[in-house]
Amino acid sequence: MPRLRCRPGGAGVSDRRSAWAVVIPAERFEAERLVQHDVLELAGLTDRAGPRSGDDVLVVRDEQTPLVVAVGRVSPAGGVPGHDPDDPDDPVAGNGGPLVVSYLRRALDRPVPAADLALRGPVTPIPGETFRRWSGRVAAPGTRRSWLVSVDLPIEASSAAEAARVFWSYVLELGPRELPAFVSPARNELAMQAFVLGAEANQDPEEDD
Numbered sequence: 001m002p003r004l005r006c007r008p009g010g011a012g013v014s015d016r017r018s019a020w021a022v023v024i025p026a027e028r029f030e031a032e033r034l035v036q037h038d039v040l041e042l043a044g045l046t047d048r049a050g051p052r053s054g055d056d057v058l059v060v061r062d063e064q065t066p067l068v069v070a071v072g073r074v075s076p077a078g079g080v081p082g083h084d085p086d087d088p089d090d091p092v093a094g095n096g097g098p099l100v101v102s103y104l105r106r107a108l109d110r111p112v113p114a115a116d117l118a119l120r121g122p123v124t125p126i127p128g129e130t131f132r133r134w135s136g137r138v139a140a141p142g143t144r145r146s147w148l149v150s151v152d153l154p155i156e157a158s159s160a161a162e163a164a165r166v167f168w169s170y171v172l173e174l175g176p177r178e179l180p181a182f183v184s185p186a187r188n189e190l191a192m193q194a195f196v197l198g199a200e201a202n203q204d205p206e207e208d209d
Contacts, residue, residue: 019131033198067111
């Protein structure tokens, strides 16, 4: 039998990890599609009875049919005074810190519909069986290969060095919300695709007619 520990203010809980469905706000979801992150930090979602370090997480969009967009695990919230990352009873959430989820697998581009996932707010406890069923449908990353990614900008400058500086200034100022990225497999530039706001975009105006 698993040992039981007592969390502050309540009954004992199993040493086994708990599982949760955590809603990602629409604007944050769009931001996650623009820039790759190792962790997802969400503020204002946790309380003393909420997720603990090591718990399993389904990251979902709260649509009419919930969409699983990632699988993760709760990580210790850094910078919380007195926080012990090795203590499973440390109430990180109760200290008002952000909920920090380390990504294990992502489905940002192809979310997985989870029709029977009943959400009861931004953070919902779910049975381990439910977590395993839906996390198993989020595919593991495919084989990694080399890609060529470019951002093409017409730059007016008095020298090549100045043009490089102006280019990076524009990139920093405009970022992925304003600039398209052109992506092709290495050694196959004819298969180039354009991505705008994290999604593939049609760059042939004749196809829109």
